Structures are given as structure tokens and as C-alpha cells.
Amino acid sequence: MAKTLTKxxxxxxxxxxxxxxxxxxxxxxxxxxxxGNITEIVARVAEHPSAPKAxxxxxxxxxxxxxxxxxxxxxxxxxxxxxxxxxxxxxxGFAIVNFVFWIGIGHAGTLISAILYLFRQKWRTGINxxxxxxxxxxxxxxxxxxxxHVGRVxxxxxxxxxxxxxxxxxxxxxxxxxxxxxxxxxLLTSLxxxxxxxxxxxxxxxxRAKTKVRKIVYGLFALGWRGSNRQWIxxxxxxxxxxxxxxxxxxxxxxVVSFDFATSQxxxxxxxxxxxxxxxxxxxxxxxxxxxxxVPARELFGLKNLxxxxxxxxxxxxxxxxxxxxxxxxxxxxxxxxxxxxPLETFTFENRATGPYAWAYWIMVxxxxxxxxxxxxxxxxxxxxxxxxxxxxxxxxxxxxxxVIVVSxxxxxxxxxxxxxxxxxxxxxxxxxGSFGLFFFFFLLFCRYMPIVAxxxxxxxxxxxxxxxxAHAAAEAKA
Amino acid sequence: MEATVSAMAHSHGITPEQLRKDNPFMxxxxxxxxxxxxxxxxxxxIGYLMSGADxxxxxxxxxxxxxxxFTSISIGALLFTLVNHxxxxxxxxxxxxxxxxxxxxxxxxxxxxxxxxxxxxxxxVEVYEWVNIGSWxxxxxxxxxxxxxxxxxxxxxxxxxxxxFAAFFLFGRAILLNGSLKQDNQPDxxxxxxxxxxxxxxxxxxxxxxxxxxxxxxIDMIMSLDPIWFSTMFGVYYFAGAMIxxxxxxxxxxxxxxxxxxxKEAVTVEHYHDFGKFLFAFVFFWGYIAFxxxxxxxxxxIPEETRWFHIRQNADWTPLSWLMLFxxxxxxxxxxxxxxxxxxxxLLAVGAVWMLVLHWLDHFYQVVPEYQRITGVQPGGxxxxxxxxxxxxCLLAIGCFWFGAFMVTAGKNPIAPLGDPQIAKxxxxxxxxx
Numbered sequence: 055m056a057k058t059l060t061k062x063x064x065x066x067x068x069x070x071x072x073x074x075x076x077x078x079x080x081x082x083x084x085x086x087x088x089x090g091n092i093t094e095i096v097a098r099v100a101e102h103p104s105a106p107k108a109x110x111x112x113x114x115x116x117x118x119x120x121x122x123x124x125x126x127x128x129x130x131x132x133x134x135x136x137x138x139x140x141x142x143x144x145x146x147g148f149a150i151v152n153f154v155f156w157i158g159i160g161h162a163g164t165l166i167s168a169i170l171y172l173f174r175q176k177w178r179t180g181i182n183x184x185x186x187x188x189x190x191x192x193x194x195x196x197x198x199x200x201x202x203h204v205g206r207v208x209x210x211x212x213x214x215x216x217x218x219x220x221x222x223x224x225x226x227x228x229x230x231x232x233x234x235x236x237x238x239x240x241l242l243t244s245l246x247x248x249x250x251x252x253x254x255x256x257x258x259x260x261x262r263a264k265t266k267v268r269k270i271v272y273g274l275f276a277l278g279w280r281g282s283n284r285q286w287i288x289x290x291x292x293x294x295x296x297x298x299x300x301x302x303x304x305x306x307x308x309x310v311v312s313f314d315f316a317t318s319q320x321x322x323x324x325x326x327x328x329x330x331x332x333x334x335x336x337x338x339x340x341x342x343x344x345x346x347x348x349v350p351a352r353e354l355f356g357l358k359n360l361x362x363x364x365x366x367x368x369x370x371x372x373x374x375x376x377x378x379x380x381x382x383x384x385x386x387x388x389x390x391x392x393x394x395x396x397p398l399e400t401f402t403f404e405n406r407a408t409g410p411y412a413w414a415y416w417i418m419v420x421x422x423x424x425x426x427x428x429x430x431x432x433x434x435x436x437x438x439x440x441x442x443x444x445x446x447x448x449x450x451x452x453x454x455x456x457x458v459i460v461v462s463x464x465x466x467x468x469x470x471x472x473x474x475x476x477x478x479x480x481x482x483x484x485x486x487x488g489s490f491g492l493f494f495f496f497f498l499l500f501c502r503y504m505p506i507v508a509x510x511x512x513x514x515x516x517x518x519x520x521x522x523x524x525a526h527a528a529a530e531a532k533a
Numbered sequence: 534m535e536a537t538v539s540a541m542a543h544s545h546g547i548t549p550e551q552l553r554k555d556n557p558f559m560x561x562x563x564x565x566x567x568x569x570x571x572x573x574x575x576x577x578x579i580g581y582l583m584s585g586a587d588x589x590x591x592x593x594x595x596x597x598x599x600x601x602x603f604t605s606i607s608i609g610a611l612l613f614t615l616v617n618h619x620x621x622x623x624x625x626x627x628x629x630x631x632x633x634x635x636x637x638x639x640x641x642x643x644x645x646x647x648x649x650x651x652x653x654x655x656x657x658v659e660v661y662e663w664v665n666i667g668s669w670x671x672x673x674x675x676x677x678x679x680x681x682x683x684x685x686x687x688x689x690x691x692x693x694x695x696x697x698f699a700a701f702f703l704f705g706r707a708i709l710l711n712g713s714l715k716q717d718n719q720p721d722x723x724x725x726x727x728x729x730x731x732x733x734x735x736x737x738x739x740x741x742x743x744x745x746x747x748x749x750x751x752i753d754m755i756m757s758l759d760p761i762w763f764s765t766m767f768g769v770y771y772f773a774g775a776m777i778x779x780x781x782x783x784x785x786x787x788x789x790x791x792x793x794x795x796x797k798e799a800v801t802v803e804h805y806h807d808f809g810k811f812l813f814a815f816v817f818f819w820g821y822i823a824f825x826x827x828x829x830x831x832x833x834x835i836p837e838e839t840r841w842f843h844i845r846q847n848a849d850w851t852p853l854s855w856l857m858l859f860x861x862x863x864x865x866x867x868x869x870x871x872x873x874x875x876x877x878x879x880l881l882a883v884g885a886v887w888m889l890v891l892h893w894l895d896h897f898y899q900v901v902p903e904y905q906r907i908t909g910v911q912p913g914g915x916x917x918x919x920x921x922x923x924x925x926x927c928l929l930a931i932g933c934f935w936f937g938a939f940m941v942t943a944g945k946n947p948i949a950p951l952g953d954p955q956i957a958k959x960x961x962x963x964x965x966x967x
Contacts, residue, residue, distance in 0.1 A: 305821055317832040324833045327765035329825040378741060386748070386765045393684060394763040395677045396837070430737075 119491020156196030162340025163189025322463035421451025569937030609779025610635030637710030643698030809875030
């Protein structure tokens, strides 16, 4: 950092230096690509008769893990929840940990597509499409866990307020039920947002399609998009409105998830900062997953000019910032646990840091608070290996955060005689691994057959797309 | 129609040279500064002397209420300036000097708070009960507060107080304001750009520290008025309110400056629109935080947590609680959602005044019910009886001091960062194009 300061600015702007670049507005698409090039780069991924070798290897792995998930779920449903490690008092084990973890992963997509859109952050265009896709697949993965955890999965529709013979009616005072609505709303909105944003690009795929099948399938999903001026006006208006509607969802989903814990009276669960703390943690974990996927994806599919180091620089800054918000919440929880003077609360936090699950607590703190601090350095923020490794650690850390919250609090409840140590069984571990299989299965299919970068939107951030560019700007400069 | 007019008038913005001719100085107005400071001291003396009957107890509650209110606006300004540097924002450059003056004068609020510090250190007036645990707190509560003595003691309170304002001086005045002022007459070039980069780099740690300090400032000044009660959300709650106060102030400040013929070309409807958007966003954020804090405490219903809300939603205070829900959240949410209003100078200003009043009442709601709890005095006559004339005197006294500090800091300096490397780009800012 100090080095760049001593250099003259004319040299700096040629390097990848964010500080200087912001004054001179660096291009978001590098390599002097034109509109046509961008279409070519993105469409090539889906049109090429074969995918890169690494894709097949990854897909084979994903299919196997996905199969494992099915096997585990079949075993669970046919045998009962007893195959898991849950016990009394730790009745919420891996299932809820995994659920919150995956819901968290699903946050970056909507943040990038909705909030960054409202903030006019043009760099979002390079990464929003697959972050949104990731969101949807992560919500799929998350949804499985509460469904199977209810025990009798075949009557799971009872959670919806559907009139039925037994006159059963959901308990609306339970945050778990709020979750049902928060998450289905989130899934529907994210799906709609993702799909609507993709319509112009699907039309591009349709127009370029060589085979009949492709023409029909892409044509069907392109909804008759012709790219007329009138269509674009409607599209842009709808997109803005959806972004505005999706923004509160980014806050609401994980806030409602946090209510599952925070409305209780359990020490370690009941604390008022939980809603924003969970939201920040979700964005933190979600962005880490975006980086984790984007680094190999841009290499494999030749997207280096569309997803540049500058994009990563921004994402890594967000990771560091949200990581520190999470750190702030850890610190406030600890401080208030002492300040509040409630002996049960104080014990819970002492127990977290020094008790039987101290190892999990320190993994969490190390991965979430300490390791992201390397992003203070620009070298780390723009080094693909460093950021990829950090993103792995952050994902581990965020998984352990949920583990610490769920397990460490429950395992030491109010009655010492009921204390127990929770250990996951092989079924728990395989189910977790299987959920990754589900996620990657869909994600890899998406990478192969869908427009993985928002072609139309990336074109929109090229300088050529602006009225001030070219002849007009030259005339202005003369005047 | 207004949008079209502004687009025509400002679609290309003005140049930095034109900005220098756009009356970017306080000029005659700067004289208000010292006068306001003197008036503040006189008003304080009057208020203090008038309130001798109860050992100034009620007066100090009014004083704390107004003190945290005005300080929150300046803290909002500091955080706004820091985050704009961190984000390398260019749109905000032309309006950044006003928050810089507030951030640069924040340390002076450390002087305005000295009566509170002295009151705590002398330990004669029962305001913060933890100052004298032995005789001001009774029964089981005594032991609970005793356990917090490592934090809640007068010496550490004073040390923290000093740290807050030393840090606010460092970030607000020494780094941000001075760094920006230095660029005003500096020739373009590396030296000037290095100044900007230095501010960018220091703003990241500045933001982290300022947020932490703000949290503990809010805990010390407001939360510890009830030494039993606690909420991990409290710092965030104070932050949400601070940003509402800050953006409202910005709207009114620029409206006032422009009405006196200053920055008439440089600051456009686009900037007001963005202040309006931020205000809308923070109204929403405040609602989210206030709801989360309230709902979680209500739902779990643990006595040491509900006690804070219990006072505030019963008897005389009930209407104020409802006013917070509807006046501080629901109504402004519906009001500021409109693009028309955000781009209508007059309506936006009405909204800003409303939000400032509600933000002031929010702090009233946080501080003054504790007076009732401590003294056991039931105002009895509805919410009106909870008010005291000292509220108004302190509002004027601290308001004058806060505004005087701002004007003295502004002094002869330009009221827009004339020499910022991004000023030309900032002057072209237009919501429609981006």
C-alpha cells in the first residue's frame, strides 16, 4: 500500500490500484471488449459442445454427493430421527446448523442484485447472475433440513394454513412458522428476480441457437423477448421495483431465522442484536461463497475480462466489513453477558470460550474475525489464491458460528443433570456432505446451460453504452 | 416537471471554476458562531440557576437528553464522512464539507458534556444511580450493580469520556477536516491525490473505531441511566437515530445556505434526492432495529429487560410509545417513499423538520422516563406534565453551542471542498444518468 503512494499517478492508473482507479473510473470490463465480444464470451460457455474437463470431474463428484443425500434422507425417513446425533438437551443438532448455514449462503445473491442495484454499484453486473443462482440453490439445500427434522415429513404440509379434517391450525406465535413464510417469500422473489433478469440473455441464446431443441427450450423461457424499446422500458421498471421489494427481504429472512433463537429465553440465544448480526453474518458467508465459486469459474470459463480483480477487490472489502460487523456482535454479546449480570448468561459465554465446545468457538472466531483481517492489504484482496483460501475459512467459520450458537447453548441448559455432549453421527456428516452435492449439482448445471454472466447488464456498464460517450462527449469537450 | 427543469439546468453540472464563484463561503454568517457560543453559556447559566429546587436533578435529565441528541447528529456526520471515504464516493464530494465541519466540531461536544462529567465525578446529583451504589440503589439491585462496578465507576467513565472525544478529534478534526481543508488551495497533482488516498486509507480503521466508540458512548450516556437494563442492540439503535438526525440536518442546512445565496448552482435537486433516499433508508432501518429490540424483549419477557419498556408504554408515557411507532416510523416511511417528495425541496424540508422533532422525542423517550423511575414521581397529568421548562432551555443552550461550534469551525473556510480531486466529477452528479 505504501508503495503505491510513492508512485506518480500516471503510472498508477495503469496498474490495478483501486484507490487511484476510482478517480479515473477504471473500466469494469477489461481487454477492450466490445458488445459483440461480451455476448461471445458468455454464450460460448453454453454453446460449446463440451465443457472443460474440470467441469465433468466436479459434476461427477456433485452427482455422487447428491446421491448420498438421497440415500441419507431415505435412511432417515425410513428409520427415524434417531439416526442423527440429536439428544436431550441438544434437540437441534446438525439439521438446524445446516439450515441456517445454507440460508446464510443464499443472502449474497439478493444483496448483490437488489441492494447494490439500488446503490448504483455497477460492478455488481459481472457477478450478480451466478450469485443469484447460488442463492436459489442454497435455499433449496436449506429447505430440506427443517422439512426432514419435523419427523413425519409426509405431513409437512401442515405447516401451511390449509384447512384440514383434523382442524389443525399452525401456531402463528411461533417464529418457526414465520420462517415458513419468510423463506418461501424469499425463494419466490429471488427466483423471479433471477429469472426476470435472465430473460434478455435467454433471448440472446435463443437467437444464437443452432439446434431445434435449443431453439425451442430457450425460446420458451425467453417469453417472446424481442428487445424492443418498449420492452426494455417495462423491463427496467419491473427490475427496479423488484429490487426495491427484495431489499427488505434481505433483512427480513435472516432476521426471522434469528428470531427462531432470539425469542427464546435460552442464554446465548436470547439477545437483541441477533437480527442485524445474523443478516451481516449471512452476507459475510454468502460473499465468501461467491468468491469461492467465482475464482475457479472465471478461470474455467474464460471470464477474466468480465469478472476482474477489481470485482474481487470490492467483494473482499465487503467480506472484511461484514466480518467485522459479526466481530462487533460477538464482542457486544460478550460484553453484555457480563454487563447484564445474569449469571446464566455469563456462564454460557464463559462456557463457549472455555467449555467442552471451546474448540468450535475458537475455530469460529479465528475464521470469521481474525483471518479476514488479511484483507486490509490490497495484495491479499487481489490475490486469487489468498482470497480463495480465506473464502474457504470464512465458510467454515460461518458454519461453526451456527454450530456454536445451536449446540453450545443447548448442551448446557438450566438443569445440570440434563447436560450432555452432542456428537454428530455418520448420517449427520453424510447429510451435510450431501447438501453440498445438491448445491453443486444445480450450480454446475446452471454454469453449463444458462447465461452465467448478465450479458445485457454488463454491456450497460461499458462506456459506449452511455450517451456521454463518443461524438457527443467529444463535442462537449470542445465546447 | 421539476425533474425536467433540473435536468435542463444541471444536466452538465458546473465546473470547479464556476463553483468558486458560487459563493462558497460563510462570509458574514460566520459571525453567528461566537455569538451562539456566548448565548449557549448564558442560557446554560439561566437554566442551571433556575433549577436549584431539586438539586438540579430534573435539569440534568433535560441536559443529557439534549446533549445526546445534538451529539448524535455530529456523530452521524463523522460516520457519513468516513464511509464516503471508504467507499471512494464521488457524488458526495460537493456536499461533504458540511458533514466535515460537523465531524470536525464533534470534539467540542466534549466541552458541552463537561457539566455531565462534573456531575458524575462530584456524585451529588442522583442521575446515574451507579455513581453512588451504596445509597442510591437498594435491595437486590444493589448487588447486581455492584457486580458491574468494574465498568460503571466514575473514574473509568471519565477516562472513556476523554477517549471518545480525543478519538473524535483525531478522526473528525485532525484527519478528515484538516486533510480536506489542506486540499482547498493546493495545486492539482500527486501531493493532493496523496492527501485523498491518506484520508481513504485512514477512514477504514476510523470507521471501525468510531462505531465502537459511539456504541460505548450511547451505553454510558443513555443505557446506564438504568444500571440494571441492558440490550446488545443499543449501540445500533443509537446509530440508526443518529443517521436520521444527520440527514435531516443536512437537508435543512443546505436549504438554509442556499436561501442565503450560497452554493446555489453546485447543490442541486439530485443531492436533495439522495439525502431523501438516505433518510428514507434510515427511517426503515430505525424501524427495523427498534422493532427487533422491542419484539425480542417483549417476546422473551424477562423482567430485567422488560422493565425499560414497561415504564415507557404505561401510564403517561403510552402516547409517546405510539408516537414512536407511527410518527418515527410508519408515517415518514409512507411519506419519504415518494420520489416526488424527495425531489421537492419544500416537502422534503417539512419531512426533515418532522424527523428532527421525532428524533429529539426519541431521545426524550430514552432518557426522561428514567427520571420518573428514580424519583418515583408520577407526572400524573399526562405526557405534558413529564415535560419541564428545562427541556426547552437545554434544547436552546446545547443547540446554540452545537451550532456555534459548527460555525466557528467553518469560519473563513470554504463550505465546499473546492480542491478535492474528485470535485469536477462530483459537480456532474445526476441521479437520472447513473
